[in-house]
Amino acid sequence: MTARAQFAKMNGLGNEIIVADMRGRADRITPEAAIALDRDPATKFDQIMAIHAPKTSGTEAYIEIINSDGTQAQACGNGMRCVVQAMSAETGKRAFTFETIAGILTAHEHPDGQISVDMGMPRFDWQDIPLAEAFHDTRRIELQIGPIDAPVLHSPSVASMGNPHAIFWVDQDVWTYELERFGPLLENHPIFPERANISIAHVTSRHAITLRTWERGAGLTRACGSAACAAAVSAVRTGRAERTVTVTVPGGPLLIEWLENDHVVMTGPAEWEFSGTFDPQTGAWQRDDTAPSQGAA
Ligand SMILES: N[C@@H](CCC[C@H](N)C(=O)O)C(=O)O
Numbered sequence: 102m103t104a105r106a107q108f109a110k111m112n113g114l115g116n117e118i119i120v121a122d123m124r125g126r127a128d129r130i131t132p133e134a135a136i137a138l139d140r141d142p143a144t145k146f147d148q149i150m151a152i153h154a155p156k157t158s159g160t161e162a163y164i165e166i167i168n169s170d171g172t173q174a175q176a177c178g179n180g181m182r183c184v185v186q187a188m189s190a191e192t193g194k195r196a197f198t199f200e201t202i203a204g205i206l207t208a209h210e211h212p213d214g215q216i217s218v219d220m221g222m223p224r225f226d227w228q229d230i231p232l233a234e235a236f237h238d239t240r241r242i243e244l245q246i247g248p249i250d251a252p253v254l255h256s257p258s259v260a261s262m263g264n265p266h267a268i269f270w271v272d273q274d275v276w277t278y279e280l281e282r283f284g285p286l287l288e289n290h291p292i293f294p295e296r297a298n299i300s301i302a303h304v305t306s307r308h309a310i311t312l313r314t315w316e317r318g319a320g321l322t323r324a325c326g327s328a329a330c331a332a333a334v335s336a337v338r339t340g341r342a343e344r345t346v347t348v349t350v351p352g353g354p355l356l357i358e359w360l361e362n363d364h365v366v367m368t369g370p371a372e373w374e375f376s377g378t379f380d381p382q383t384g385a386w387q388r389d390d391t392a393p394s395q396g397a398a
Pocket residue numbers: 116147148168173174175176177178179180264265298316317318319324325326327328
């Protein structure tokens with residue numbers, strides 16, 4: 102049996118996150134372990150943020166992001182806030198530089214506990230998202246769902262925040278749409294060769310957007326930070342909003358700022374729930390404060 106790794110079950114506005122400490126280990130979390138942890142109601146999650154030893158000098162850690170279906174993601178804004186809170190509690194530091202598969206990013210914790218993450222520069226070229234065919238204006242692409250002559254959702258903006266996003270604009274309450282039905286169909290639509298995160302956005306003022314997201318590899322979520330960033334920049338590109346906007350997701354509000362240097366900064370909270378240890382091969386786990394009987398496998 103593999104030596105157990107420490108983890109913290111956390112959330113970022115209800116985006117369910119497991120922060121796993123994989124530093125000093127040669128092994129990785131297997132897709133089977135991720136799926137087993139997700140299957141257990143106590144550890145059900147949207148993403149695992151696996152903290153590995155740094156690969157590049159000047160960075161605190163290399164962060165691997167794993168969706169609940171066991172696949173990898175390039176970005177996770179809410180998860181990154183959880184990593185910052187966990188590492189800030191461990192080290193007393195407030196500012197961090199991390200590396201992910203998508204590159205280097207910085208983040209810091211404010212005195213009031215809110216955490217800002219520099220999510221980097223958005224990309225809009227169809228090859229970068231990526232799309233399966235050329236669309237030279239990604240503010241609005243041809244894609245619809247529902248009856249051909251009366252689509253329920255249509256003409257999304259698409260953007261990459263390191264990971265692929267499609268934003269469908271609607272004029273009414275985002276809760277009136279069956280995202281759980283349309284999400285999986287759109288996530289796996291052939292136009293998205295690497296699948297996509299699918300959001301429904303209602304712009305309620307030039308500084309406010311309401312958003313729901315079906316996450317690639319994880320499904321319906323109470324919050325998706327990179328989707329909030331993708332919606333904010335797409336709202337600016339389509340003339341719907343200003344560069345500073347509050348994006349309200351089911352879990353609460355996120356402040357998104359698209360800076361003049363093209364970087365997108367997301368600010369919001371993170372919350373610790375409980376800690377434990379787990380086996381990165383199988384997903385068998387145990388709470389720190391309970392007897393050894395608890396946990397999967
Ligand atoms: N919850 C995340 C995004 C997670 C990644 C996504 N499911 C993907 O595969 O791209 C966030 O807060 O950004």
